[in-house]
Amino acid sequence: MKQALNGIKVLDLSRTLAGPYCSMLLGDMGADIIKVEQPGKGDESRYFTPPTWNGESCYFLSTNRNKRSITIDLKSPEGKEIIYKLVEEADVLLENFRTGALDQLGFGYEEIKRINPRLVYCSISGFGRTGPEKSKAGYDLLLQGFGGLMSITGDADRPPAKAGMAIVDLTTGMFAAYGILTALLARGQTDKGQFIDVSLLDGQISLLNHMATGFFATGKLAGRMGSSHPSIVPYQSFKTKDQDIILAVGNDGQWAKCCDSLGWTDLYNNHKYKTNSDRVDNRNDLIPIISERLSKLTNEEIIKKLEAVGVPCGPIHTLDQVLEHPQVKAREMVLDVEHPIVNNLKIPGFPVKLSDTPATLTRYPPLLGEHTEEVMAELGYTTDEIKGLKERLVIGGFSKPNI
Template sequence: MKPLDGIKVIDLSRILSGPYCTMVLADFGAEVIKIESPKGDDTRGWGPPFVGEESAYFLSVNRNKKSMVINLKTEEGRSVLLDLVKEADVVVENFRPGTLKRLKIDYETLKSVNPTIILASISGYGQTGPYTHKPGYDVIAQGMGGITSVTGEPGQPPVKVGFSIADIGTGMWAIVGIQSALLARQHTGKGQWIDVSLLDTIISWQTYLAGNYFASGKNPQPQGGAHPNIVPYQLFDSSDGYFNIAVGNEGLWEKFCIALGEPILAVNPKYKTNQHRLENREELIDYLQSIFSTKPSKYWISLFEEAGLPCGPVLSFEEIFKDPHVLAREQLVELEHPRAGKVKMTGIPIKLSETPGAITSPPPILGEHTIEILRDTLHLTEGKIASLIESGAISPMKETKTYL
């Protein structure tokens, strides 16, 4: 058993935030039917790199799903979708607000055919407010939500986070909303509309940075690899590369000084407490850096680990996916894809003791399950399926790619 066994999800989303959300739902047992346009999810053509003819980007967030091609601009295609919604529990979409209404598949329409349906809408700015008309992209949300202004080195230009944190994070919030709505439905018997946005996601994560601003009235500034409230808690450069050390309390500070061979630092009035260390941050960090630059990172990490201090290397992706702990946690998995062959991807990060998730099928080929879903879910006759194909409302799997 998986926790979402029996839950059917209609996935109208594309690119990253929605597909990430539905991939996690599928990992935990939901049946996810990915509805694609005849051209397919845009990311099917995003590359290089490709694995065989398949985009590495698309492969990374679409496992455990079925692909069905429906032309939602046709009345017949819209009718097929609404028939699927009647059998579904959840619909996920990440179009710009207003698009579903133009397609005549907005929440009120979906609710009219299935009062228990849960619609999760992911957008740049949400379904309300003066910015709903604007297109939403990860890099824009990072800038408007404050992450860009506090990322990077002091005195240098602002920097975005190195991956699409707003997209992935909003997909995660959508999962939380969907699971909450499913629980609520058990009590009320009703579905509901979930509204999550990239901008809200970034702002909600500001936590202590926003708290610092509310308390002081001062805009947080970029700290590079450092922490605005704790010292030392940051990256240091050794003789052969960077490593992290996190001295999060006074007990750790004392252990740190002893391990470093500098016990006098622990009682120095300028550094005795975290408040003192914050006040004298620059002087202390310069001194510590002068020590750390004399030996390689492995030396310092080994020294601090023996002392029970939180520390760690800065790994490349090659090093990450060879790390024995990462492998033991099954964060690297391999699947056989019908066209791409063996495909590697990241694993499931949530470990459940009784009802664990599972990766059971590779990302689907465009339209791979169209006929199967029409036949087995909607119980359409061969004649009706042939009619839908002829009208252009639906498309079966093609032998060659059609999405580049």
């Protein structure tokens, strides 16, 4: 089946997470992703361990499906010529080097634009390519702190906490993919490529969303509230008789149903808790009462009663529970991948479902340099020329694993 990005070639110079996650999203939709790695070493995430799976980094495996891996020494003159040839044929160049690093290598946007004016050049950095902090390195944890996320994450009486996943890197990868697709659509109208500046910081500021607007409106800083919500009550986790549960009463109608189904007539009739505004103002009185009552019921009892009347609630799953859940399986959100080294490889599936041009798994996460000769041949290099480049260490060799 034809995919939406068939025919789009992406030259991926990025590594670790934000860039590779972006290119994976594009590859899922049919783009040809040529992942350029350092000979003999490769993407740093190949060594982000533990955990490993048959010696392969789970970090790398999770973010690099639907790509071809080639290894090139970017600092060698012959390596640069290979990159320039790839640029001539590419639709997109993706990179996340430090500010100025690719300019020094001869791969900055102005140089690349002269070779291919139609190329979309997406640059991912920690703090952006402009401003006083532009030269700083960016890491997910660093930007969770710098970007304000950690100041509003965790319990009020405990130190700031980071999100459980690499939320900064992953969302930046999504923003980058969004920018690339937008630029490709614009190219269809102008026949020109353009430069895209995406940063971990900018993504985090965008995600502050109503928190930032609320601060501008009131001058008050949002604080750490654990799982609770500053504007809705009850809307948080609670301990039950056997495990934790989420109760998300989003409006007064749901509050009425919640109280009726659980027999909380006294709470519903109490003027202190009548409206959501009342409940927010009196949360310090209400939440302990709800906590005490729910602690005497099992998770199953609560969910059965509340779901019967349409009140949002649910368990807090561990990873094994959610990945084995029938709904997750029905949504095909776990992919079984045939891999030459990793037996029974499983990775998260496609989060976007297109009816006519769906995302498809066509390639397992590549071994280092696995497609170097294939891509070089496509560029017109002969077998002898490829052999010579290997001998001069311009490109890396590849040996198929002994299965």
